[in-house]
Amino acid sequence: MTYLPTPLPQRLDVHGLGIEMDTFGQGRPLVYLHPGDGADREAPFIDDLSRHFSVFLPSHPGFGLSDLPREFNAIDDLAYFYLDFLEQQDLWDVVLVGSSFGGWLAAEIAIRNTSRIGALALAAPLGIKIDDRERRGITDIFSLTPAELTAHVRAEAKQEAPDYRQTPEEVVTRIARNREALALFGWSPTLYNPRLKYWLHRVDVPTLVLWGDSDKILSIAYGDAFCQEIAGAELSIIEGAGHYLSYDKPREFTASIVEFAMRNGDSA
Amino acid sequence: MRAWHFTEQSYAPAWDKADPMKITVPSELFDPETASNLLNRHLDEWIVADELGLDIMVNEHHSTLSCMSPSPTLPLAILARETRNARLLALGIPLGNRPDPFRIAEEIALVDLISRGRLEMGFVKGSGWEIFSSNLNPARFMDRFWESHDLILKALTTHDGPFSWEGEFFQYRYVNVQPRCYQQPHPPIWMTSTSPGGAAPIGAKGYVMASPMVGEFVKHAYDTYKAEYFKAHGHPADSDRLAYLALVAVGNSEKEARIRAEKVKEHLRTQMSINPAFVNPPGYATVDANVQGMRAARKGLGLGRTLDGKGLDFTASIDELGEAGVLFWGTPDQVYDQIESFYLRVGGFGHIMMEAQAGHLTYNETVDSLSLFSEEVLPRLQELSVQPIEEQTV
Numbered sequence: 001m002t003y004l005p006t007p008l009p010q011r012l013d014v015h016g017l018g019i020e021m022d023t024f025g026q027g028r029p030l031v032y033l034h035p036g037d038g039a040d041r042e043a044p045f046i047d048d049l050s051r052h053f054s055v056f057l058p059s060h061p062g063f064g065l066s067d068l069p070r071e072f073n074a075i076d077d078l079a080y081f082y083l084d085f086l087e088q089q090d091l092w093d094v095v096l097v098g099s100s101f102g103g104w105l106a107a108e109i110a111i112r113n114t115s116r117i118g119a120l121a122l123a124a125p126l127g128i129k130i131d132d133r134e135r136r137g138i139t140d141i142f143s144l145t146p147a148e149l150t151a152h153v154r155a156e157a158k159q160e161a162p163d164y165r166q167t168p169e170e171v172v173t174r175i176a177r178n179r180e181a182l183a184l185f186g187w188s189p190t191l192y193n194p195r196l197k198y199w200l201h202r203v204d205v206p207t208l209v210l211w212g213d214s215d216k217i218l219s220i221a222y223g224d225a226f227c228q229e230i231a232g233a234e235l236s237i238i239e240g241a242g243h244y245l246s247y248d249k250p251r252e253f254t255a256s257i258v259e260f261a262m263r264n265g266d267s268a
Numbered sequence: 269m270r271a272w273h274f275t276e277q278s279y280a281p282a283w284d285k286a287d288p289m290k291i292t293v294p295s296e297l298f299d300p301e302t303a304s305n306l307l308n309r310h311l312d313e314w315i316v317a318d319e320l321g322l323d324i325m326v327n328e329h330h331s332t333l334s335c336m337s338p339s340p341t342l343p344l345a346i347l348a349r350e351t352r353n354a355r356l357l358a359l360g361i362p363l364g365n366r367p368d369p370f371r372i373a374e375e376i377a378l379v380d381l382i383s384r385g386r387l388e389m390g391f392v393k394g395s396g397w398e399i400f401s402s403n404l405n406p407a408r409f410m411d412r413f414w415e416s417h418d419l420i421l422k423a424l425t426t427h428d429g430p431f432s433w434e435g436e437f438f439q440y441r442y443v444n445v446q447p448r449c450y451q452q453p454h455p456p457i458w459m460t461s462t463s464p465g466g467a468a469p470i471g472a473k474g475y476v477m478a479s480p481m482v483g484e485f486v487k488h489a490y491d492t493y494k495a496e497y498f499k500a501h502g503h504p505a506d507s508d509r510l511a512y513l514a515l516v517a518v519g520n521s522e523k524e525a526r527i528r529a530e531k532v533k534e535h536l537r538t539q540m541s542i543n544p545a546f547v548n549p550p551g552y553a554t555v556d557a558n559v560q561g562m563r564a565a566r567k568g569l570g571l572g573r574t575l576d577g578k579g580l581d582f583t584a585s586i587d588e589l590g591e592a593g594v595l596f597w598g599t600p601d602q603v604y605d606q607i608e609s610f611y612l613r614v615g616g617f618g619h620i621m622m623e624a625q626a627g628h629l630t631y632n633e634t635v636d637s638l639s640l641f642s643e644e645v646l647p648r649l650q651e652l653s654v655q656p657i658e659e660q661t662v
Contacts, residue, residue, distance in 0.1 A: 073408075143400070145545040164562040176558040179550035184407035 003247070004167065005038030005064055005174040008057065014084050019066035020059040025050030028118075028261065030095040031086070032056065033102030035153075035244065036141075036182040038063050038174055045250035052258050053095060058085065060105070062181030064174045075127075075185050075193055079108035086116045093118035093266040097257060099246055100124055100153075100217070101182065101191070107226075110207075111199040118265035120203065121257050122226065123210040124218055124243050126191040128200075130225045138191050139217045142183065155214035155242030200229035206264035207233040210256055212241030212248060234260075269618060269649040272357060273317035273638060274325040274513070275625035276335040277310045277343075278538065279303060283627075289333040289541040291400055297333065307336060309631050311346060316635050318351035320642035325357040325621055330401040334538035340390075341375040348383035356386050359458055359478060359621075362394025363416040364409045365402035370443050372416070373423035377449045385450040390458035390478070391417055393466075396553075397546035407551035412437045419443070424454040458511070464492035465557075471496030471505070478511035478621055483572015483580070483592040486512060487614040494615075507654070511619035512610075515595040515626060518603050518640040528637055529586040529597035534627030536571070536582045596622075600644035607645070608652060616654035 008020035022041045030053035034040065039059040049055050060078055062068035071077070082105070086094060096117050098106030103125025110120050130137035141149055147161040164172050207230045211223040220237065227233040236256055241248040282297040283289065314324050326343045329335035337343055340358035347356055356379065361372055380387040393413060399406045415437045422431065423445050430442035449455060457475040461467045462482045470477045471493035479486045490510055497505035515532045519525025553561070571580040572592035580592050589595035593610035596603050607620065622641065625634040 142549060143543075143545050145543075148545065165564075167563065169559060169563065172559045172562050173555060176550075176555045176562065179558075180407050180555060183405060183550040187405045187407065188403050 003037060003040045003043065004171055005059075005178060006041045007170065007174075008039055008041055008059055008064065012058070014081065014088050017061060017067050017069060017081065019061060019085075020064050022057045024055040024057070025053055027053045028093060028095060028265065029054050029056060029089075029091045030097060030257075030261075031058070031082075031091070033058075033082075033096070033098035033105050034060065034063070035100035035102050036178065036186070038178040043247065043250070045246045045253050048250055048254040049097075049257065052254075053261070056089070056091075060102075060181070062184060063178050065170075065177070068181065068184075073184060075105060075108050078105050078185065079112055082109050083113055092116055095119045095121065095257065095261045095265070097121040098123065098125060100243060101126055101186065103127070104191070104193075104196075107196060107200065107203065108193070110205065111196070111202040114203065114205045117205050119261050120205050120207040121210065121260060122207065123245055123253065124212060124215055124223070125209070125226060126186070126218070127193055128197040128222075128226060128229075129189070129192045129194055130222055136190070137218070137222055140190055141217065142187065142190065152216045153243045155212060155240055155248045157242075197225075197229055200226070201231070203230045203233075206260070208256065208260040209233055209235045210245060210253065211235060211237050212243060212245040213237050213239050214241060214248075215243045215245075217243040269620060269646070269652060270323055270355070270508075271641065271646050271649070272323040272325040272355075272511075272619060272621045273314060273625075274327070274359075274621055274623050275310050275313065275634075276327060276329070276535065276623070277307060277337050278335055278535065278626065279306065279333045280534070280628050282333050283534070283538065286333060287541050288543050289538050290397055291331050291543065291546055293331065293333055303336065310625065311343065311350065313625055313631065313634050313638070314343075314347055314354075315350050317638055317642075318347075318354040320638055321353070321646070322638065322642055323355040323357065324351065325359050327359055328362070329395070330398050332538075334535070334541075339375075341379050344379050344387065345375075345382065348379050348386070351383075351386075354386065355388055356383055357388040357458065358390050360390030360392030360394075360460060362398065362402075363391050363420075364413040365394045365398055365404055366416065367402070367404060369416040369419045369438060370423060370440055370445070373420045373443075373445045376420070376455065377424065377445050377447060380450045380455050381447060383450070385455075387451070387455045388458060388476075389455045390460070391420075392460045396548050397542055399549045399552060400546050405551070406549040408437075409552050421454065424449055462486060462489055464488050467493040468496045471509075472500040474501055474505070474509065476509055476511055476619070478513055478619070480513035480621075481515070481571060481594050483570075483594055484610070484613050485570065485572060486593075490615055490617070506618065507616050508618035510617035511621055512593075512614070512617045513621035513623065514593060515589070515597075516603070516620075516622035516624045516637070516641065517595070517597040517629070518600055518637045518645065519597075520599070520636075520640065522599055522602065525598045525602070526586065528629060528633050529590075529595060531629040531633070532597075532623065532626040533586055533589065533595055535623070540582050600640050603641065604645050604648050607649060611652055612654065616652070620649065 008022040059066045103122040104127030147159040246253045326340040430444035433440040467489040517528035
């Protein structure tokens, strides 16, 4: 774990499914879909983004203290949930941003319906299969200890075993639920949907694919493969950033998204 | 009291050549000739156990130097033919890690038929690390376990043609086990647990509960089992509902027993030899259990405690493990005394599951240890009871 998932102050009911959420700033709506470690309202890039956008930071169903309906067992369920969410909040021209697992989820939403999405930004998204059946395209994060995982998702991080003895029970509960939910949606096939690559051609909104040049979970070739399937997608490399590029290079991350959103959308 | 002989059929010759010994260990460390000899030898030991009046327990593990059996029904199918009287316990079949419950039911029925009704079927949660081999989802692990359990029981007890199954985890068009079991309605069921939370549903169902190597902490699980059993059945559970599994080494002298005990104790170190990332995949334990574990000051697996309260782990001495009820060892008198003391401390049980072969213990040592146990310890254990004396005399 590279950060502690923080409690989100709002509780939202979407068709009977309760989730945690927080909102920041004003302006064009930006929905940020968090990685497998859960939502982090204290991340510096959230603050940065809120200077330019009306930021929505939900916790996915099953993550944090958001509900997990018994029927949910695949990424499709999360994608349909967020289509419900966009409709219920009546958001238009949305800048949809997702990091890692959240990037995969953003792509799954966009192949289904982009009517409310004005621009899509995928930061080192998981979700597709590259390479042959005997080579993993994605580092198996489930085979890493928490200390190893921390070192893998950041460009430069020491392996440090987390110590939760003094961490409040509610925060540790969020960590445990995040891990379990990530397994539910991503255990096998490990963090990809074998059908996603085929459907990526349906993404018909401007798409930015952000990559860190020091990503230890996914190669830049993985980012290229993503871009090849989405017409007009731009691959932008951030130097010195690892898999969690929004943490490693928050200023560059935010600047890329602001610049891309300015160029793309209803008001562009 | 029934006594069961158990060995994990480990590949001890390579224990010094690999660490960790699980999941990622290369199979080139197994010499085919040596492995063949060992597997045949362990079958021979079980056949001796049968002749000595002991029962037989077989388990399974995967991708490890600590156990060469990939399915308990495979060795049991052989022993169904090669033994005469022993009960044959599969402990167990890891339901959460098995993708095909219908096939489990079919294999159970076959072994039960060949053995003429001597099979006992143990359904276990299985080890967390083996989810990395089965690759089934660790999330909702126990929900899958119980659906598999329900399906197997229905498969074994439905005799009027096929039924369909459209569950959350398993779907079948026609479930129809042919031929059906020898024992009707089905072989006895065992499960394992060492915690009150795990014991509760087993007690409610009245299955035999086996608890491995936790020393006197087992009393919490036993007490919960008994309470839940009473609640569900309206009468107290017989002691034959409870089993305890420990390492056992008997010798003709204390000196000889000490040598044997040190050898079987070696098996404990294989439990430690694992990549920590594999121990507890997300979902294998409940969220509550994980929260408790993550916030706990002390980590690691407990192996009971000594009489003066010292908590033990894998580095404990055989003297400490003997006192804790994790490794019963010594002359027949000493072993009887240790088991009696432990039995009274935890409130009694009806089965002693003996891991009487482990590590580098040889065939001759194993057979001698089993013989001493069967001839000089077991007859005295039959007299053990936790009932108050006045009740016994009625």
